Amino acid sequence: MTESRGREPEEAAFRKLFEAEEAVGLAVLDTTGRILFANAALGRLCGAGPAPQAACPAASLFSAETAQGVAEIVRAALAGPPAPPAVLARLADTTLPADAQVEVACRPLRGEAGALLRVTDVTARRRMQAQMEEGARLQSVGRLAGGVAHDFNNLLAAITGAAEAALARGPDAPTAEDLRQIMDSASRGARLVKQLLAFASRQALAPRVLPLAETVEAMAPLLRRLIGGRHLLALDLPPAPGPRVRVDGSQLDQVLLNLAVNARDAMPAGGTIRVGIETLALTADRVEPGAVVPPGDWVVLTVEDSGRGIAPADLPRIFEPFFTTRRADGGTGLGLSTVLGIVRQSGGHVTVASRPGEGTAFRLWFPVAMEAVSVPAPVAVPATGAARSVLLVEDEAPLRRLAAHALKAAGHTVREAEDAEAALEAVADGFVPDVLVSDVTMPGDMDGIALADALRATVPGLGIILVSGYAERAVGEGVAGRGYSFLEKPFRMKALLAAIGTASS
Ligand SMILES: Nc1ncnc2c1ncn2[C@@H]1O[C@H](COP(=O)(O)OP(=O)(O)OP(=O)(O)O)[C@@H](O)[C@H]1O
Ligand SMILES: [Mg+2]
Numbered sequence: 006m007t008e009s010r011g012r013e014p015e016e017a018a019f020r021k022l023f024e025a026e027e028a029v030g031l032a033v034l035d036t037t038g039r040i041l042f043a044n045a046a047l048g049r050l051c052g053a054g055p056a057p058q059a060a061c062p063a064a065s066l067f068s069a070e071t072a073q074g075v076a077e078i079v080r081a082a083l084a085g086p087p088a089p090p091a092v093l094a095r096l097a098d099t100t101l102p103a104d105a106q107v108e109v110a111c112r113p114l115r116g117e118a119g120a121l122l123r124v125t126d127v128t129a130r131r132r133m134q135a136q137m138e139e140g141a142r143l144q145s146v147g148r149l150a151g152g153v154a155h156d157f158n159n160l161l162a163a164i165t166g167a168a169e170a171a172l173a174r175g176p177d178a179p180t181a182e183d184l185r186q187i188m189d190s191a192s193r194g195a196r197l198v199k200q201l202l203a204f205a206s207r208q209a210l211a212p213r214v215l216p217l218a219e220t221v222e223a224m225a226p227l228l229r230r231l232i233g234g235r236h237l238l239a240l241d242l243p244p245a246p247g248p249r250v251r252v253d254g255s256q257l258d259q260v261l262l263n264l265a266v267n268a269r270d271a272m273p274a275g276g277t278i279r280v281g282i283e284t285l286a287l288t289a290d291r292v293e294p295g296a297v298v299p300p301g302d303w304v305v306l307t308v309e310d311s312g313r314g315i316a317p318a319d320l321p322r323i324f325e326p327f328f329t330t331r332r333a334d335g336g337t338g339l340g341l342s343t344v345l346g347i348v349r350q351s352g353g354h355v356t357v358a359s360r361p362g363e364g365t366a367f368r369l370w371f372p373v374a375m376e377a378v379s380v381p382a383p384v385a386v387p388a389t390g391a392a393r394s395v396l397l398v399e400d401e402a403p404l405r406r407l408a409a410h411a412l413k414a415a416g417h418t419v420r421e422a423e424d425a426e427a428a429l430e431a432v433a434d435g436f437v438p439d440v441l442v443s444d445v446t447m448p449g450d451m452d453g454i455a456l457a458d459a460l461r462a463t464v465p466g467l468g469i470i471l472v473s474g475y476a477e478r479a480v481g482e483g484v485a486g487r488g489y490s491f492l493e494k495p496f497r498m499k500a501l502l503a504a505i506g507t508a509s510s
Contacts, residue, residue, distance in 0.1 A: 028126075031121065038064065040316065082111040088112035091108050093107070094109050133393065140296065208256070213254060215254055216246050224261050240279065250374050260348065268309070285303045310365055314363055348371070350430065354370040393418070425456040439465060473491070
């Protein structure tokens with residue numbers, strides 16, 4: 006650096022500043038784009054690739070595909086102000102992860118020939134961004150699926166109800182057979198809808214605080230039977246009582262089942278499926294494929310196999326509903342979507358680590374529950390079969406007609422209303438219901454919960470049954486907390502009649 010002779014104190018101060026920068030790689034370039042000197046941070050970033058030595062061209066630090074872009078901004082910066090916009094590039098170090106990326110900026114030096122190169126590692130930031138975008142995408146797919154499933158549910162309820170009613174009229178044998186076929190297909194449709202609602206996190210859940218390890222252990226015999234003799238199930242669980250989580254136990258069983266079946270399918274020649282539980286306290290966001298897990302206390306349930314692994318190109322898609330690489334073997338692609346929906350609805354996250362040919366580990370992150378283990382609610386009093394007067398509020402006419410028909414056939418008195426306003430009018434007119442059966446989502450200003458609240462204040466001892474295709478949590482807080490019963494759509498008329506029998510009055 007002949008130009009700088011005589012300015013040693015300034016240069017020393019500059020170098021100190023330059024070296025103090027720990028995260029950002031910096032290099033001063035000469036008029037030909039070669040490195041004059043670089044800070045230690047740049048050396049660290051370059052890792053196992055070419056070192057940023059004096060006289061080496063700046064562009065040579067980067068991968069073959071991205072070196073050209075860097076060379077261009079170096080040339081532009083050397084031509085003088087203004088500084089060219091920064092570019093994204095990859096360093097030449099081939100041992101870096103496939104998604105490693107740096108942002109490279111270059112600007113002319115002030116009052117001197119040459120340029121300053123800045124290299125910032127943006128891998129973590131871009132991973133976080135990618136995960137956020139991925140999460141948002143799945144959420145909007147979920148909203149769409151949930152909306153379709155909701156409408157579909159109403160159709161299925163109408164189909165099942167009509168078939169049930171026709172069957173109850175005692176048709177001839179072939180007709181009865183056809184009607185049973187219809188009910189059978191509709192209930193298969195209902196199962197599919199249920200999975201979609203699970204993915205959309207809109208399922209009716211009955212969350213309880215439970216010890217995770219015990220729940221997993223209780224499930225182990227069934228899992229072992231399911232995965233068959235060629236596969237081993239190895240549990241690595243903390244000693245009792247272990248951490249607690251707040252989930253719906255039967256949904257958790259479903260989650261374990263889906264993951265175990267996937268693990269088994271990934272190891273067709275047999276192998277070991279490992280299920281482990283650990284607690285982790287995060288002090289910062291944890292970015293992993295599948296999710297950005299925020300800081301907090303987590304219970305992590307891991308299901309791991311040593312199977313074929315997941316191709317990197319498939320990894321971002323595995324949680325999508327209907328994404329499957331096993332279509333020929335009857336895969337529907339709803340297994341992982343269901344897992345994700347259930348875990349999310351329980352306030353958790355799902356992350357995945359996979360290497361093709363080496364295996365896959367799914368990690369389910371549940372918030373640590375601080376409350377005591379909850380005891381299941383006592384079973385409601387059995388049906389008395391007494392005739393009741395029922396206020397039936399449902400905006401879908403066919404569905405309302407069917408339900409009214411079934412209720413009347415069972416000896417109840419029914420007053421139908423198409424929305425909350427009409428229901429209130431009926432009561433104002435002098436109709437005194439024993440039981441309110443109301444859809445939760447309805448047109449008009451009042452939903453079913455608001456209607457129930459209003460009527461309970463005016464009709465003492467009113468039994469309340471809310472009906473919805475959406476999960477309790479999705480339709481509003483405290484359906485159970487208020488002592489209201491909840492019936493999930495589509496329901497069998499039998500279930501409605503049973504609920505009427507047990508509705509408190
Ligand atoms: N443990 C695993 N190892 C390798 N690939 C997996 C594993 N788990 C899931 N996958 C991949 O993710 C895809 C989606 O899984 P998902 O459980 O949603 O559907 P599926 O298993 O294909 O079908 P279904 O669960 O409906 O029978 C699978 O087709 C497979 O490609
Ligand atoms: Mg599956």
